[in-house]
Amino acid sequence: xxxxxxxxxxxxxxxxxxxxxxxxxxxxxxxxxxxxxxxxxxxxxxxxxxxxxxxxxxxxxxxxxxxxxxxxxxxxxxxxxxxxxxxxxxxxxxxxxxxxxxxxxxxxxxxx
Amino acid sequence: xxxxxxxxxxxxxxxxxxxxxxxxxxxxxxxxxxxxxxxxxxxxxxxxxxxxxxxxxxxxxxxxxxxxxxxxxxxxxxxxxxxxxxxxxxxxxxxxxxxxxxxxxxxxxxxxxxxx
Numbered sequence: 001x002x003x004x005x006x007x008x009x010x011x012x013x014x015x016x017x018x019x020x021x022x023x024x025x026x027x028x029x030x031x032x033x034x035x036x037x038x039x040x041x042x043x044x045x046x047x048x049x050x051x052x053x054x055x056x057x058x059x060x061x062x063x064x065x066x067x068x069x070x071x072x073x074x075x076x077x078x079x080x081x082x083x084x085x086x087x088x089x090x091x092x093x094x095x096x097x098x099x100x101x102x103x104x105x106x107x108x109x110x111x112x
Numbered sequence: 113x114x115x116x117x118x119x120x121x122x123x124x125x126x127x128x129x130x131x132x133x134x135x136x137x138x139x140x141x142x143x144x145x146x147x148x149x150x151x152x153x154x155x156x157x158x159x160x161x162x163x164x165x166x167x168x169x170x171x172x173x174x175x176x177x178x179x180x181x182x183x184x185x186x187x188x189x190x191x192x193x194x195x196x197x198x199x200x201x202x203x204x205x206x207x208x209x210x211x212x213x214x215x216x217x218x219x220x221x222x223x224x225x226x227x228x
Contacts, residue, residue, distance in 0.1 A: 032213045043118075043202055043219035044155075051214040087153055096211040098143070098160055099170065105153035 002027045004090050006103035013080055014111050021075040021106050023064075023090035031092035033057075033066050033073040034100070038087040047075075047088070082110045115139050118203050118220035125193055125227055133188045133223045135203030143209055144186040145217065148172060149200040161186055162209075193227040200224045 007022040025031060032051045036044040048057030053068035062077045073090060090103040116137040125131055137144070142163040147155045157170030161180040175197070176190050186205075190197055203220040210217060 032215075034216075036219075041221070043116075043221045044204075044217075045219065046216045049214055049216070089155070093210045093213075093215065095213065098162070098168075098210050099145070099157045100155075100210055100217055102155040105155075107153070 002031070002092065002094060002097075002101050004092055004101055004103035006088075006090050006106050009105070010107040010109060012109045012111065015082055016079045017110075019075070019077040019080045019084075019108070021088055021090075021108070023073045023075065023103060025071050025073065025090075025092050027071075027092055027094060029094050031094050033064070034091045034093070035062070035064055035073070035075050036089045036091060036102075038089065038105075040086070044089065080108075080110050082112055084108060085110045116203060116205055116218050116220045118201075118223050120223060121221060122224050123226070125225070127192075127194055127227055129193050131190050131193055131225070133201055133203075133225070135186045135188070135220055136184050137186075137205045137218070137220075138184060139205060139207070139218065140183065141205035141207050141218075142183065143206045144180065145204040145206075145210075146170070146176075146178060146186070146188050147202040147204065148174065149202055149222070151199075155202070159188065193225075195227045198225060198227050 034049045035047040037047045048059040050057040050066035091100045146159040156172035158174040159178040204217045208215045
């Protein structure tokens with residue numbers, strides 16, 4: 001079935017470090033891909049998305065590129081801040097399916 | 113900022129009690145969803161609705177039930193709570209179906225339910 005696999009966490013970095021959170025997917029069709037973020041005590045909110053191969057989503061200094069050949073959508077940020085501490089979820093949707101399929105989430109902690 | 117609200121935020125209740133988790137949105141979205149988030153953070157779709165009088169079960173079997181009598185309101189009910197129902201429940205809505213490429217889902221802050 002359709003699935004999303006994220007790198008195992010938790011991830012702990014120092015402020016201003018470079019961040020990569022890996023995400024790969026398995027899908028029967030051509031999915032749209034998303035990164036959602038969950039700050040402490042909050043619900044999820046959309047961070048960025050890409051709807052077709054080679055699209056790059058970006059927001060708040062985060063970027064991810066839809067790579068069809070490697071079925072990946074890795075999240076990157078050049079210089080993380082303490083305020084980026086949160087849980088990050090990679091997700092996909094497929095045409096005609098009424099659901100988001102989420103990865104298992106990666107907890108990110110940034111130390112000052 | 114999303115206009116989707118869940119109450120209560122936290123609930124501790126005894127086994128066997130009936131509970132209703134409330135979810136309301138002011139965006140006029142037809143599509144609404146309930147996700148269960150387990151302690152390991154994984155999210156599982158338990159119910160969704162295409163619109164008024166429409167309810168469907170999601171991927172994860174759940175003893176909860178939902179109703180959709182008004183567009184803005186999508187409550188979830190447990191007739192008899194058990195410790196196995198302890199979890200975080202997240203409500204979401206979208207303007208279009210999630211199967212329409214790139215549609216964003218808007219999430220409430222969640223209800224953390226503990227059944228003792």
